[in-house]
Every structure is written in structure tokens, then in C-alpha cells.
Amino acid sequence: MTTFNTIKQVMSDVFDIDINDISEDSSPDNIEKWDSLFHIKLIIALEVELDIQLTPEDTMDMLSVKLIKIIIEEKMK
Amino acid sequence: MLRDIKTPADYARDFRKIKQSNVDLKDINIAYLSSYTSEILEPYICVELAQYNFLAQHYFAPFNQFEQEVFDKNSLLYKHNPDIIIIHNMLEDMHPNLVVRFSSYSQSELCKIVKNMVSRYESILKAVRENSNSIIICINFSAINFQTNELVHSLTMHKKNNYIHELNIKILSLCSSISSCYSLDYASIISQVGLSNWIDQKLYLMAKIPFSQHGQIALGRSIARMIHSVKNQPSKCLVFDLDNTIWSGVIGEDGISGIQISDSYPGNSFKNLQRTILKLYDHGVLLAVASKNNINDALEVFRNHSDCLIKEKHLSAMEINWNDKATSIQKIAKKLNIGLDSIVFFDDNPVERNLVSTYLPEVKIIAVPTSHMFYSDALNNSGYFDIISITEDDKNRTKMLKQNLNRDELKDNSRDLSSFLSSLNIKVNVDFVTDATISRVVQLVNKTNQFNLTTQRYSEAEIKNFIELGHIVLYLQTSDRFGDSGISGVSIIKNNNNIWLIDSFLLSCRVLGKKIETAFLCEIISIVKSKSAIKLQGQYRPTLKNDITSSFYKNHGFKMINKKTNTWDYDLSSVPKNIDYIKINKINK
Numbered sequence: 001m002t003t004f005n006t007i008k009q010v011m012s013d014v015f016d017i018d019i020n021d022i023s024e025d026s027s028p029d030n031i032e033k034w035d036s037l038f039h040i041k042l043i044i045a046l047e048v049e050l051d052i053q054l055t056p057e058d059t060m061d062m063l064s065v066k067l068i069k070i071i072i073e074e075k076m077k
Numbered sequence: 078m079l080r081d082i083k084t085p086a087d088y089a090r091d092f093r094k095i096k097q098s099n100v101d102l103k104d105i106n107i108a109y110l111s112s113y114t115s116e117i118l119e120p121y122i123c124v125e126l127a128q129y130n131f132l133a134q135h136y137f138a139p140f141n142q143f144e145q146e147v148f149d150k151n152s153l154l155y156k157h158n159p160d161i162i163i164i165h166n167m168l169e170d171m172h173p174n175l176v177v178r179f180s181s182y183s184q185s186e187l188c189k190i191v192k193n194m195v196s197r198y199e200s201i202l203k204a205v206r207e208n209s210n211s212i213i214i215c216i217n218f219s220a221i222n223f224q225t226n227e228l229v230h231s232l233t234m235h236k237k238n239n240y241i242h243e244l245n246i247k248i249l250s251l252c253s254s255i256s257s258c259y260s261l262d263y264a265s266i267i268s269q270v271g272l273s274n275w276i277d278q279k280l281y282l283m284a285k286i287p288f289s290q291h292g293q294i295a296l297g298r299s300i301a302r303m304i305h306s307v308k309n310q311p312s313k314c315l316v317f318d319l320d321n322t323i324w325s326g327v328i329g330e331d332g333i334s335g336i337q338i339s340d341s342y343p344g345n346s347f348k349n350l351q352r353t354i355l356k357l358y359d360h361g362v363l364l365a366v367a368s369k370n371n372i373n374d375a376l377e378v379f380r381n382h383s384d385c386l387i388k389e390k391h392l393s394a395m396e397i398n399w400n401d402k403a404t405s406i407q408k409i410a411k412k413l414n415i416g417l418d419s420i421v422f423f424d425d426n427p428v429e430r431n432l433v434s435t436y437l438p439e440v441k442i443i444a445v446p447t448s449h450m451f452y453s454d455a456l457n458n459s460g461y462f463d464i465i466s467i468t469e470d471d472k473n474r475t476k477m478l479k480q481n482l483n484r485d486e487l488k489d490n491s492r493d494l495s496s497f498l499s500s501l502n503i504k505v506n507v508d509f510v511t512d513a514t515i516s517r518v519v520q521l522v523n524k525t526n527q528f529n530l531t532t533q534r535y536s537e538a539e540i541k542n543f544i545e546l547g548h549i550v551l552y553l554q555t556s557d558r559f560g561d562s563g564i565s566g567v568s569i570i571k572n573n574n575n576i577w578l579i580d581s582f583l584l585s586c587r588v589l590g591k592k593i594e595t596a597f598l599c600e601i602i603s604i605v606k607s608k609s610a611i612k613l614q615g616q617y618r619p620t621l622k623n624d625i626t627s628s629f630y631k632n633h634g635f636k637m638i639n640k641k642t643n644t645w646d647y648d649l650s651s652v653p654k655n656i657d658y659i660k661i662n663k664i665n666k
Contacts, residue, residue: 013089016096037116040284045086048290056283 003050003076004069010045011065014038027064052076085120085290088297092120095127102132105304108159108211109135110143112170114285121297129305147204155208161304162205165216165263167287168241171197176220179237187240195247202255212307213258214300217245219267259307259465266299267292306463312441313419314393315357315462316406319368319375320586322425323351323387325449327586328374329527329622338384343449350452351386357462358391363413365394367405367422369590371527371624372397399625401590402429403436421461425449426587427559428501435497498591499658505593506554506662507600510567515540517564518552521585525567526622528594529583530615530629533569540569547572548580549604553597555588562588566597570605577605579615582629589625596659598633603663606649613647614638 001009011026012019015033028034034042043059046052046068052075054062062068083091095102105126109115116137123133136157138146143164146154154162169176171194182190198215205213220241245262252260267275270291277289288296320327324347326336337344338351358364364387368375375397379389389395394412396405402424410417417439424430430442443459445452510518519537526532535543544550553566565585571578579601584594605613615630631637634653635645655661 010086010089013086013093016093036284037114040114040280040286041085041089041117044280044290044293045084045089048084049086054279056279059279059283 003072006049007046007065007068007072010049011042014042014045022065024066024069025064046072050076083294085293088120088124088294091124091127095123095132102127102130104134105131105161105308106134106136106157106159107161107163107304108138108154108157110138110147110154110162110164112166113287115165117284117286117293118297118300121293122300125298125301126304129301129309131301131304131308144201147201147208150208159209159211161214161307162209162211163214163216163300164201164205166218168218168220171218176237179240180233191240191244191247194244195251198248199251202251202258206255206258211257212304213252213255214261214303214307215248215252215258216261216263217248219264259303261299261303266295269299270295302460302463303465305460306465310419311464312362312421312461313415314363314365314409314413314421315354315456316365316367316409316420316422316440317354318402318424318426318429319366319370319378319397321449322423322445322452323347323354324378324382324385328378329370329586330524332526333377333382336378336382338382338386340384344384346449346452348384348386350449350456353453353456355386355391357456360462360464362462363393363415364391365396365409365413366392367396367402367409367424369399369402369586370397371622374622399590401432403433406433406437406440421459423456425452428557431559432497435500501557501559501591501658503555503557503591503593503659504662505596505600505659507551507597508554510540510544510550510552514552514564518550518567521564521567521583522581525583525585526620527586528589528626529581529620529623530579530626531581531618532620532623533581535569535581543569543571549577549608551601551604553584553593555593557591566593568597568601570601572608575608575610576612576614577608577610579613582615591659592656593659594629595633595654596656596661599653599655600661600663602647602649602653610649613649615645615647617643617645619643 008019008022011017011022015031015038017031017033028039039059039062043054043062047054050072052072054071054075058071058075062071107122109118119135119137122135126133136154136159138154143154146152172190175182175190202213202215205211218241220237245260249260252258274291275288276292277286280286280289286293317323320329320336324336324338325343328336338347339345340348354364366375372395375395376389378385379387394409396408398405400408402422406417406420406422410420417437418441421441421443422430422433423443423445424433425445430445433440434442441459441461443455443461446455508514515537519535519540522540523534540550549568549570549572551568551570552564553568554564555562555566562585565588567581567583568579569581571580582594582598584597602613615635617627617630619627630645633647634651635647638644638646
């Protein structure tokens, strides 16, 4: 699975939404459940699934799926 | 690095599935009152509780405002109508300086802090009790979040640890004074995961979550198990097997000096399991044995093996015979006058476990791991005997029940096992012994005691000589859907002018009870027929161990022709009755 697909799969499970409803433009503005608590749930799940460590600053910058993808791909280089 | 079997994403996925599924789970309302972001625990508690057939609905009181909710009769907390209320505060939230700057407090200040904390808890618990009938689970305190590995004057450290310990004891006795209120020990949950894996500073500092993902999983699991043991009665009786379960080896084959229970590997692993079983006895659990063995062999171990910690006095029932285990467990249940649903079964053999779960689905079956190293853990972690309080009555229950035993001998319930046996897909392979198979054959010939018609012992050279002389030496190999049992039977048939005599006929005890011996005999009959035999005869030589084979020839249509030598004759014109569920791989005669 590509990194982007893993991100989408994890988001789908954590937010309990259809994977096809997730795009690069998805953000707390258009995913209802995406509040600060669910943001932390998402971060915990992504760290374990992708075997990465995110700093508090990384997590604060992850304001959309597009940004999550960029930051994680940078980490995995 | 610690690895959990399931990741947070797995829990999120299972949580989703549980919410969408139509499986009939029992609703349970849980309210969580805490000083941290306890919402993070929801999927973990929910997924773990689903294993115990509960569907959890959570209510999380806004953090650090829960006292308002507790004291207000009309609060959302009580509107949620909780079955369980969990109270969990971090020590540092109660007193931010206490843990880190413990040395700065005087003795009298410390006493005052404890007093205040206990009275704060007392008023909370009493208010909850007045306003709700729910079960209260109070998770106690630990200094974990500020535990350091610096070297400090040991007295200072002991003083601090002792202080928290005393606080926890006061909380425990407070809980005991309030009905349906239980204390759950936080430090033991932390110790399962370990200090260095418990805290995730990012989660703690950013989100006020005082534990890592490993901690979330462990805490969720412990809470679920606690809820399960509070809501359900613990099981009453443990039924266990003997051979390769509470000792290593097979008593009927290896004898008292051959089985292993000891203080060194591997006997120590079995001795540990025996200790764990006896711990259950101490807690009032009834112990019973269901084993396929000769009773006297087993009794000899209980009476004369110094390392066998389990003795007859600990056992409320013994079914040591050749019945199937489902029948044995039913007899035990009747004897002890308990329901099948309060019985837990522990057996190393997956075939026996499968049989019991097929016929007696109410019986709880421990998923015994392949390695005996983990037997004791499997029993401890099953949760079936979790008890949240032990009373003197519990300790005496075993004795009381034992005295009230109805000792009427119960009629044998003969059970039609063929449907179970046919589901096993038993395959039998009979073939002439070769160089590749002879060493195992010699081993079986010299080791097998129970299912052995004549108990003739032969060396490898002797067996090779039989083959040269034109006698038949056969081995039998079996497999079923649980796996391959390998070479597990041998027969030697000697030819004397076309009068064939079954000189040896034996089966390893691990394949008994499936009528494999009948299939083996049928194959022998067909082989000697193809050799234009005039007669086929068999002999039975009784020993102390081979009683199960005493009626073998009689049951298979042989007629006794010499009582003194116990010799039997088979009418070769008759067609032997084969076992329809066993597939025999015919050999080239």
C-alpha cells in the first residue's frame, strides 16, 4: 500500500467514514469528527502504522490531508 | 521496543465494525470520571468488552469538572444511566507538587494531604452511591508519571513509595465500605507494559493523555476484564487433563520415573502450572481431573511423586478412564452439582478441546498455547476465575462442596461420537517397515505399554531378521485435520506355513479413542488374505498396563481357541467391518 493509501485507510477507520470520501483537500473544515481529540487519535494511529515519530510541531502543522501527506513523506525519506 | 498484537488502527477498525455489526451484544453504559482526556480509551474499552459480549456506550464527564456532575442529581452523568462508573484521577492532578517535590513536605503536611484526599474520595463515592445504582470502579494512584531512574537516597524513595501505597490502602478500604464499589490497581497495569513504554510525553503534554498507545491498550484491556469479572460470576470448577498437561510425558507409557515435574526445565514449567492450579484451589475453585488413563497409574503419581503438588485431597472429582472427555465433564458436573457453564476445561490436546466445544458449548475452554512454557500464563490470563473479593466462605467452598458430593455412580452415557470423529477427516496409512521408518518402529515396540496386545520387546536387529524370514512388519501412520501424528502404530505378523499369527499389535496412546485400531486390523486381514493365508490368529498377553486391549480380539470377531495361551482365531471367510470415517491409504501388496 502506498503511504497515501495508508493515511486514507487510517483516517477512514479513525473517523469512521468511507475511504472514498477522503481526498487531499479533506481537513477539519469538511470532516465533522476531526476535532482536537480525533486529531490525536489520528496521529497515534499513523505513527504506529507507518512506524514514524511525529513531533508536537509536526502534528500542529497537519491541518489537512495534503499537509499530512507532505509532512509524512518528508519523514519517511 | 514493545509490540502489541493489535495496533491503535486495528482497534479503530474493530471499533467501527462492532458499531456496525448486528451481533447480539449486551448493552452496557459506562461513565468515565477522570482528570485527563479519558475519551481516548473509548475504542479500546469497547473492543475489549465486545469479547465478553458487551456493547459499551460511553459517557465522558468533562475533565476536572466531574465533582459538579457527581453532586448534581440531575446531571448528564446520571441521565446516561450508567451501569458502571469509572473514577480515575492522576495523583499529580490532585496535588501537582506532591510527587516531584515529595521531600519538601513535612510529615504532618503529608498526613493532612492523605486525609484530605481520602475524605474528598469518600464524599464523591457516597454521592455516587446515593444517586445511582451503578457499579463503581475506582482506579487507584501511582507516581508513574514522575517516576525517575535517578539514584536517590533509598530511604527517601521508600518513604514516597510507601506513602502512595498507604494512600492506596486507604482508598481500598474506603471502596470496601461502599456497596458495589471496587478498586483497580493502577500500578499493576503499568507494570504489564513497563515504565519506559508507559508514558508518551507528546500525548501527555499536548493532549493531557497520561499514557502511550501501549498504555491505552493495557488500560482498556484491564478495565474491560474488570467489568467482565464484576458483571459475571467467576467459574466454579477447573477440569484438567494429566498427561502433558500437569506433567510432561505420558504416565501409562513413561511410568512414574519417566514423567517430568521438577524444579528444572521442562519439569519446572509443569510444576508452575500445578502451583497456579492450586492458587485457584486456595481461592475456592473446585478442581477435577478428566484424563484418559488407567486410574492406578494416575493415583500413583498423586500419591508417590514428591514433585506432584496436586494431591487427591485437592480434587473434588476424578474421571480417569477411557470415556470421551465430554462424557467425563458431564459426569463431573453432575457429581459436583454445578452447571456446565461454570466449568473451565484445560487440556493440551486440541482434538479433546474441539470435541468438548462441539458437544458441550457451555463449557469454557482455555486456548492452551502450543508451548508448555505459557500454560500457567494462559490459565492466569483467561479471566474465568477472576474474583474481585475473596471471602472465608470462598476458601471453604471447596471443602463444603466436597462433603456434599453426591457420590452415586452415574450410568455411562454412551455417546454417538461418529459425527464428531468423521469431522476429523482421519487418514490412515499402513505400510511395510523400511530402513527409513525402522528406528521409530523399534522405539514404539519398546515403549508402548497401554495399547499393546502382547508387549513383546524387540531390537532393531530382531525386527530386521523377521522381515528377512518373510514375516510382515507393518507400521501405521495417521493424520487428521489437526495435524499429522506420524508413525503411531506397529504390527508384526509371523508366518508359519501360511498360518499367520499377530505377534505384536500396538498403538501409541495419542491416537486412541478413534477406532484407528479397527482400521489397522482390517488392513492386516486384507494383507494376509492376499498372501493366501489359511488362518489368522492373535494373542493377548495381559500386563499391568494393557487392560484396555483385553477385549480387543473378542470385539473384532475373533474366537478364543486356547484359553491358556489366550489365543484367538479369525474366520478369514468373513468380511471385516471397516470404519467408514477413516480413510485408509491401501498399500501395494
